[in-house]
Amino acid sequence: MARRNDHSREELKTMILDAAWNITGDEGFSAVTARRIARAIGYTPGTIYNVFTSMDDVLIALCARVVDELSAMITLPSHYDPAARPDHNLKIMARLYRRYASDHLHHWMLLFGYNLTESTQVPEWYNEKIALLFDPLEQMISPLFAPGGERRKKIAARILWSSVHGLCFLEATRKIPFITDYADPEEMMDYMIDGFISGIGR
Amino acid sequence: MARRNDHSREELKTMILDAAWNITGDEGFSAVTARRIARAIGYTPGTIYNVFTSMDDVLIALCARVVDELSAMITLPSHYDPAARPDHNLKIMARLYRRYASDHLHHWMLLFGYNLTESTQVPEWYNEKIALLFDPLEQMISPLFAPGGERRKKIAARILWSSVHGLCFLEATRKIPFITDYADPEEMMDYMIDGFISGIGR
DNA sequence: ACACGATTATGAACAAAGTTCAATAAAAAT
DNA sequence: ATTTTTATTGAACTTTGTTCATAATCGTGT
Structure with a gap:
């Protein structure tokens, strides 16, 4: 033994x-x-x-795997049309995110449903991994911003991500009932992205 | 005994x-x-x-309390300016929501961090309670839609809610690091609401 | 070959969790 | 006063994360 x-x-x-x-x-x-x-x-x-070192340790490592899968998915160039406008590719990315959430619900929920004990600190490499998720998104919306608009671009990227995520989360967890009673969530995401993008131009 | x-x-x-x-x-x-x-x-x-009947039962009842508090808060007429435009009051409502999340983080997290066992069904009265949360929001954005635009209005309300919630959630749980590195979340919410509202007019 | 030290897997043990339920004590009814 | 009903208990069972002395085996030096 x-x-x-x-x-x-x-x-x-x-x-x-x-x-x-x-x-x-x-x-x-x-x-x-x-x-x-x-x-x-x-x-x-x-x-x-x-x-x-602990079960928390195992679950954090699992989270990292999910992030890696997500990252690989939304980074794959073959999904996108380099000639298309930002909003077109943005919608594709949002759909990819949503599809991952629904196809791998339990794995995806790990990222947000698993509550790290407040005592347990998230390791730095994990935060860096997540920060990397923003890069392709920022790159994608880059044409919408004048040179020097770095800050507004980063803000816009975070808003877009949060919004898409919020919709997916509330849909996936069914925390808000009837969210799908009035429209297909994809349609809602498109609507949301269109609205926000056209708002950027002001 | x-x-x-x-x-x-x-x-x-x-x-x-x-x-x-x-x-x-x-x-x-x-x-x-x-x-x-x-x-x-x-x-x-x-x-x-x-x-x-179970600890789940206790926690669901607790969730209901949180929803009640939230509902009472965003419904209080004194917070709003009836003469102002929808986007102004929208921003106020979003801030109220965010402030509740930060001031009562643990209670608020109960709603979204507490994962009901998949076996446990959410009781119907709970879903109805949540559905009620949308009413004041729909009423608020009503002026932005032509008569008969009920469906688009409901969709818009759900998108707005999801987006605001997504931002608050990712901020509160710090699941996305650096989300507050580039702007005050309130500023981001305003930006988001402005973008979406101006997108509604198309 | 052999033995010894270093390493690695074990499984028993602990505290704390949700949950159940026969036993019990007290109130209510007779 | 006696019986019935009912509210409360506390012990017991299972399962959880976690620890650690113990045992088994590998690698190495003689």
Whole structure:
């Protein structure tokens, strides 16, 4: 019952994360427990604490995976039309975001439904990862701003992101009932983006 | 150890909710446990299950309180200028919402951070309560729509709400770092509302 | 080969969580 | 006074995260 060395530290780490990933996908992150993971990978709970410092640690690493997937998705150039206007590609990006949220609801919810204990600090590399998500968005709306309009551009990017996210969140969690009773959410996002973009020109 | 009849059923209910409310306000809803509540009101955990069916039941009732507070706040006529244009009052409403989120962060987070177990269905009265929140908003933007534009008005109300909420949520949870690095969130909300409103006119 | 030290997995143990329920004490009814 | 009803309890069960002494095995030096 010791030093099996069947798997390296690194292998164990990915095995644990893979297991946690699958459990999350199937049943949501609240079903992720040390004992469930251990059972899934053929180890015991204690092992997980040899590789991660806590369950929070595991879930933060899981969050990072989700961010990575999201990032890879919205960065893929083949989704966009480089010749099109910003609002066209913006709508595509918003749809990609929304589709990820609905296709991988449980993984996506991990990012926002999982409440880090207030004592646990979010590691710096995680914040940097999220900050990177803004880059393609800022690049996309860049043509709408005069040179030197960096600040307004960053603000606009954050507003757009928040708005799209807010709609997806309230739709996904069904916290606001009837949100889809009057229009397709995609239509609403388009409407929102059009409104905001045309407002930028003032 | 029985039938003390110190308090009626109804009294017990409010005592439990008051205790849960205070614990939430002080330490967040994850600190709300049956044993904590029981200790606070001088009863034992079992008593709580005589009054509520489960801890979920307690937390849903708590959510209802938050919605009631929010509703009362944004409905108060004295906050608004009936002679002003919609965008002016809209901004006020958005600020009220944001201020509630920051002043009562733990209570507000209960609404969105507390994940109802997927098995637990949200009761109908709760959904109706939330739907009511839209009424003052729809009324406010009514002048922007021609008669018969009911559908577009409802859509616009939901988009506005989602956007404002998205910004507040990402700010409050600090899920998106640096969101406040470039502008005051109030300024961002104003910018967002202006953009969207001016986009409605097309 | 052998033994020893370093490492690694274990599983028993702890506290605290939600939840249940037979037992009990007190109020109400007879 | 006795019985019935009911409110409250507290012990018990399961499951959670987490710790750590213990045991097993690998790598290495003799």
